[in-house]
């Protein structure tokens with residue numbers, strides 16, 4: 245079967261490139277291949293009762309399917325060049341922000357209207373953070389919430405399915421070059437196209453590595469972020485979250501001069517498992533609807549690890565640490581901060597007696613047996629620093645879930661069009677290593693669609 249354009253991966257990157265292409269040129273014949281299920285079939289079996297932890301489904305509904313890794317996410321669209329990716333390095337700061345704003349207007353049109361947009365501009369917290377050796381990063385953030393994010397995806401799919409041929413549960417095995425374009429090989433069929441947009445996200449990182457090897461596209465990889473997810477009573481952070489929703493705060497540790505940062509803050513939210521290539525790590529999200537709120541807020545504290553020569557496998561390093569927690573806890577480990585400070589493991593009784601009711605059923609244990617000292621020291625230092633701007637953060641009952649790993653896809657060599665060394669083969673979203681967030685990934689999709697439209 246012959247298409248003008250084949251898109252691989254139906255995450256935000258793939259969806260927004262399909263959206264822009266089909267809107268601007270309805271005559272284009274577009275196919276979208278997705279390894280996971282259609283949106284309505286995506287369902288994680290963990291219910292906290294019969295299925296308490298990850299059972300390793302063949303296609304992980306949290307990470308794969310229409311909507312990509314973002315489908316059950318908190319739907320926080322951060323509009324900023326300060327974090328979430330390096331798209332601006334390829335396309336310029338203004339264009340990157342304009343595209344993120346454009347994505348926001350589409351999200352509003354397709355069901356997000358009425359959701360709140362927060363901003364750090366002019367906030368008094370900048371000064372308070374600075375006075376306590378913390379840096380608050382600039383951003384405005386649209387919080388769709390897991391529920392509205394899902395509605396937006398449903399509406400986008402309803403429109404796109406009329407214009408784009410979707411192939412769900414159809415992982416692409418390989419891509420090869422032809423004279424006029426590309427062949428996309430799936431298990432039973434081969435499809436051809438003139439142009440191919442690859443947007444396979446984090447779950448497709450190993451596959452991306454393989455494809456880059458086969459097509460001789462240069463890559464590099466040297467970063468992984470490792471840490472824990474902190475869960476505490478929402479009131480402790482409410483002065484920050486009520487005004488900013490998400491505050492991205494960076495702390496430079498005294499001991500090692502490492503940067504530790506808050507990441508993915510979920511006011512009144514829940515902590516969840518995440519399965520990446522069979523390794524169970526932790527993440528979190530929250531809901532826009534007040535009925536679904538919990539009494540807790542959660543956020544990650546991550547330490548960035550950059551490696552230098554000769555070590556190249558930064559993701560392998562992160563995986564090994566996550567595997568250690570899976571080995572000791574059968575999945576994610578949870579520990580009270582007070583137990584960590586006292587050098588003892590947490591147990592079910594001490595957690596049940598504590599003031600924070602865990603929102604994820606994890607195994608009580610000892611994170612000091614899992615995390616390297618340098619990383620653990622950095623996290624503890626930051627908890628004490630945060631305690632100064634949000635007193636109570638360093639309470640004994642604060643829960644730490646480990647490990648949270650932010651794998652960075654290797655960076656694929658791309659030009660200013662996000663085009664690989666093979667003309668017509670574009671690599672976008674988290675799978676390219678250029679983006680690490682919903683808004684950057686979506687913006688990269690729109691950007692590439694416009695480049696293709698300009699050329700056709």
Ligand SMILES: Cc1cc2nc3c(=O)[nH]c(=O)nc-3n(C[C@H](O)[C@H](O)[C@H](O)COP(=O)(O)OP(=O)(O)OC[C@H]3O[C@@H](n4cnc5c(N)ncnc54)[C@H](O)[C@@H]3O)c2cc1C
Nearest residue numbers: 253255256257279308312313317416445448673674681682
């Ligand atoms: C629980 C959770 C919460 C998150 N919360 C937020 C948040 O609030 N804000 C934020 O900015 N970011 C958040 N993120 C990150 C965000 O979801 C990603 O940055 C974003 O989804 C990246 O988009 P993408 O299109 O590049 O890739 P993805 O969303 O990962 O989509 C890639 C798609 O490609 C498919 N695929 C992979 N390999 C193949 C193949 N060989 N053939 C066919 N299909 C393939 C996958 O199944 C997947 O559906 C969260 C992530 C998770 C897991």
